Structures are given as structure tokens and as C-alpha cells.
Amino acid sequence: xTTESRNALIVGASRGxxxxxxRVFLDRGWRVTATQRSPSxxxxxxxxxLRVETVDIDDDGSVASLxxxxxxxxFGLIFVVAGVAAKGDDKxxxxxxxxxxxxxxxILLTNAVSPLRFAETFRPSLxxxxxxxxxxxxxxxxxxxxxxxxxxYRASKAALNTLVRSFAARHPGSSLLLxxxxxxxxxxxxxxxxxxxxxxxxxxxEVIEARLGRPGLAYLDYRGETLPW
Ligand SMILES: NC(=O)c1ccc[n+]([C@@H]2O[C@H](COP(=O)([O-])OP(=O)(O)OC[C@H]3O[C@@H](n4cnc5c(N)ncnc54)[C@H](OP(=O)(O)O)[C@@H]3O)[C@@H](O)[C@H]2O)c1
Numbered sequence: 001x002t003t004e005s006r007n008a009l010i011v012g013a014s015r016g017x018x019x020x021x022x023r024v025f026l027d028r029g030w031r032v033t034a035t036q037r038s039p040s041x042x043x044x045x046x047x048x049x050l051r052v053e054t055v056d057i058d059d060d061g062s063v064a065s066l067x068x069x070x071x072x073x074x075f076g077l078i079f080v081v082a083g084v085a086a087k088g089d090d091k092x093x094x095x096x097x098x099x100x101x102x103x104x105x106x107i108l109l110t111n112a113v114s115p116l117r118f119a120e121t122f123r124p125s126l127x128x129x130x131x132x133x134x135x136x137x138x139x140x141x142x143x144x145x146x147x148x149x150x151x152x153y154r155a156s157k158a159a160l161n162t163l164v165r166s167f168a169a170r171h172p173g174s175s176l177l178l179x180x181x182x183x184x185x186x187x188x189x190x191x192x193x194x195x196x197x198x199x200x201x202x203x204x205x206e207v208i209e210a211r212l213g214r215p216g217l218a219y220l221d222y223r224g225e226t227l228p229w
Pocket of ligand 1: 011012013014015016017018036037038055056057058081082083084110135136137138180181182183184185186187188189190193
């Protein structure tokens with residue numbers, strides 16, 4: 001493998017799964033650039049072999065400025081991990097007809113529209129045969145939506161999946177992954193989730209390394225199982 005192919009850009013790594021992925025890819029010998037929106041003690045604690053950059057994927061100017069700072073760099077993996085859920089202690093707040101409109105718009109923009117805008121801007125930064133990965137969720141599966149709940153969040157990940165399929169059609173031959181990390185103990189996943197960050201990040205890294213550079217689009221969980229659209 002070339003050095004470029006084991007050079008990763010992990011977007012949304014200040015905490016939670018993004019931070020865990022930065023740690024795991026470093027441990028596996030990758031060069032890693034990880035992004036934060038504001039100074040992250042977690043990233044600072046990972047040491048000097050990591051490059052830390054700043055970007056807000058909802059801000060086109062911020063994304064363009066990161067692209068300019070990283071011009072000339074080629075990544076074998078660009079992984080957009082950043083995402084948001086509804087505010088409030090109770091995820092029951094996320095009901096399509098009662099959630100504030102601005103909150104619904106924020107979730108849909110950050111989870112679905114912004115990752116695709118980021119991907120389009122950074123496509124030239126992919127190494128030849130590089131892979132673009134997006135953090136989706138099993139909640140984005142329309143086929144598996146039998147119980148409802150987390151309505152706008154769910155819709156945002158379904159929208160992400162659909163937009164990535166459109167991206168795949170626009171750029172045939174691209175290597176694309178939509179990944180479900182499991183239900184993970186993070187600020188978003190909460191206490192009582194099924195698995196910890198280390199387990200999920202290790203699984204995701206194995207799935208990514210096994211498929212690195214393979215053309216086409218797959219929707220997989222952290223154990224490599226294919227999920228239904
Ligand atoms: N945890 C789970 O069980 C689970 C399950 C399925 C899917 N996911 C998905 O996995 C991803 C990571 O989730 P998590 O559980 O690690 O959540 P988290 O602990 O809440 O972390 C979210 C991360 O996204 C970043 N972020 C949010 N908005 C951003 C923006 N506009 N620009 C750049 N970065 C932004 C946050 O940065 P700040 O620190 O600056 O806010 C933070 O680093 C999300 O896409 C989530 O939907 C999580």
C-alpha cells in the first residue's frame with residue numbers, strides 16, 4: 001500500500017466516535033488529520049503524530065478554507081463522521097410535527113446536506129482509488145423503520161443515504177461507504193448503549209480497511225454486515 005492510501009481525514013473528531021476513530025487509525029499506523037470545531041481536549045491528548053484542523057461542515061467558507069489549507073494533500077480515506085441529533089434530554093422531542101422548524105432544518109442540513117457538500121469539495125483531495133465514507137445509521141434504513149421514533153434524525157440519515165446514492169450516480173466508479181457504528185455510548189448515544197466507542201471504532205476501521213478503494217457503494221454496519229436500504 002502507498003503512503004497516500006493510509007492517509008485519513010476524519011471530519012467531526014472532537015469527541016465520541018470521530019475521536020475514537022482518530023485514535024484507532026493512528027494505532028493502526030495511518031497518518032491522520034482530524035477535525036474539530038473548537039479546541040478539543042480529546043484530540044490534544046492523542047499526541048503530536050496527529051494533525052488537528054478546524055472546520056464546521058455547515059459553513060461553506062470554513063470548508064473552502066480547510067480545502068485550501070490541505071491543498072496538495074491526498075487522502076486514501078475521507079470519513080465524514082460529524083452529525084447531530086435533536087436537542088433536549090428526551091429523544092422523544094424529535095417528532096416531525098412538533099419539533100421546532102429551525103431544529104428540524106438544522107438536523108437535516110448537518111446530517112444530510114453538509115456531508116455531501118463537504119464530499120464534493122474534497123473529492124479532488126482523494127488519492128487515486130481513495131474511499132469516501134459517511135457516518136450513517138441503521139435508523140437511516142427506510143426498510144427497517146417499523147417502530148418510528150427519532151423522526152427527523154431518522155429522516156436525516158435516510159436523506160444522507162439517498163444523497164450518497166445520487167453522488168455515486170454522479171461519480172461512477174467511486175469507492176463509497178455508508179456506515180452504521182452500532183448503538184454506541186457517546187454524548188449522542190447516551191448511557192446504556194450497546195457498545196463502547198473503542199469496540200465500534202475498531203470494527204469500523206476493520207470494515208474500512210477491508211474495502212478500501214473498492215469501487216461502488218455499500219451500506220454496512222461496524223461488523224461488516226450489509227444493511228437494507
Ligand atoms: N452514538 C451512536 O449510537 C450513533 C449511532 C448511529 C450513528 N451515529 C452517528 O455517528 C456520528 C458521530 O456520533 P457520536 O455518537 O460520536 O456523537 P457526538 O458524541 O455527539 O459527536 C458528534 C461530533 O460531530 C461533530 N459535529 C457536529 N456538528 C458539526 C458540524 N457542523 N461541523 C463539524 N463537526 C460537527 C461534533 O463536534 P463538536 O464537539 O464541535 O460539537 C462532534 O465531534 C454522527 O453522525 C451520528 O449521527 C451515532
